[in-house]
Amino acid sequence: MWPYPKIVAHRGGGILAPENTVAGLRAGLAYGFRAVEFDVMLSKDGIGMVMHDPDFGRTVAGPGAVARTLARDLAAMDAGSWHSAPFKGEPVPYYTQFIDYCKQQGIWMNVEIKPAEGFEAATGAWVARVTRDAYADEIAASKADGNFARVPLLSSFSFEALAAARDSAPEVPRAYLLDRIPADWQQQARALQAVSINTNHKHLTRELAATIKAAGYGLFCYTVNDPDRAREILLWGVDGFCTDRVDLIGPAFT
Numbered sequence: 001m002w003p004y005p006k007i008v009a010h011r012g013g014g015i016l017a018p019e020n021t022v023a024g025l026r027a028g029l030a031y032g033f034r035a036v037e038f039d040v041m042l043s044k045d046g047i048g049m050v051m052h053d054p055d056f057g058r059t060v061a062g063p064g065a066v067a068r069t070l071a072r073d074l075a076a077m078d079a080g081s082w083h084s085a086p087f088k089g090e091p092v093p094y095y096t097q098f099i100d101y102c103k104q105q106g107i108w109m110n111v112e113i114k115p116a117e118g119f120e121a122a123t124g125a126w127v128a129r130v131t132r133d134a135y136a137d138e139i140a141a142s143k144a145d146g147n148f149a150r151v152p153l154l155s156s157f158s159f160e161a162l163a164a165a166r167d168s169a170p171e172v173p174r175a176y177l178l179d180r181i182p183a184d185w186q187q188q189a190r191a192l193q194a195v196s197i198n199t200n201h202k203h204l205t206r207e208l209a210a211t212i213k214a215a216g217y218g219l220f221c222y223t224v225n226d227p228d229r230a231r232e233i234l235l236w237g238v239d240g241f242c243t244d245r246v247d248l249i250g251p252a253f254t
């Protein structure tokens with residue numbers, strides 16, 4: 001149910017580097033991480049960029065919005081200075097740059113589809129299609145031997161985005177992101193043909209974890225930064241989690 005790595009670096013390289021940048025991937029790798037979560041949003045011209053916030057102002061200087069800016073202009077923005085001086089000028093990456101880097105370095109990707117409002121279906125369909133095309137060989141090999149560990153996992157809080165991903169490239173596995181697990185979670189997960197529930201560890205209980213695992217789903221948590229809490233949820237049967245504290249919680253954490 002969870003063929004993927006157990007410990008995943010959140011937003012690239014967690015706290016070590018600016019989120020959602022190639023510098024983050026490099027920093028995670030330096031700590032031995034070969035598994036990463038990051039966020040993808042569409043630019044004005046419909047190109048997937050690795051960004052978390054729909055509006056400028058936090059990781060890039062504002063004002064402005066991702067969905068109203070061309071990809072080439074986003075790629076020229078400084079997404080590093082907000083973190084610290086050594087990362088000044090670190091660019092906003094294209095999703096395809098992340099794919100290339102992760103393939104070269106053997107890094108497994110959990111791609112969070114993070115649509116700006118109104119672009120849910122377009123973002124889901126774009127990310128799924130581009131991922132399927134980039135990983136066509138790995139998908140074919142995984143279908144043959146049943147081991148999906150080499151294929152990325154798409155996830156989203158947006159049901160609409162995941163439904164569009166399912167329709168556009170059903171062969172790329174999907175996880176449903178839920179802050180709190182609603183009563184009808186299984187009905188929704190089934191409709192999305194999701195393989196995993198990815199949820200906020202703060203609202204997870206031992207009972208809910210047992211229910212999700214008993215139903216045959218993968219169970220992944222975000223964002224776990226305390227080693228004691230990490231040990232606790234792993235004992236509950238949680239399959240994996242992402243962390244900002246890649247310096248405290250290593251890839252071989254148990």
Ligand code: G3P
Pocket residue numbers: 010011037039052112155177198222223242
């Ligand atoms: O994918 C899990 C986690 O990244 C969801 O929250 O806001 O950090 O993207 P956020």
Ligand code: MG
Pocket residue numbers: 011037038039112
């Ligand atoms: Mg995310």
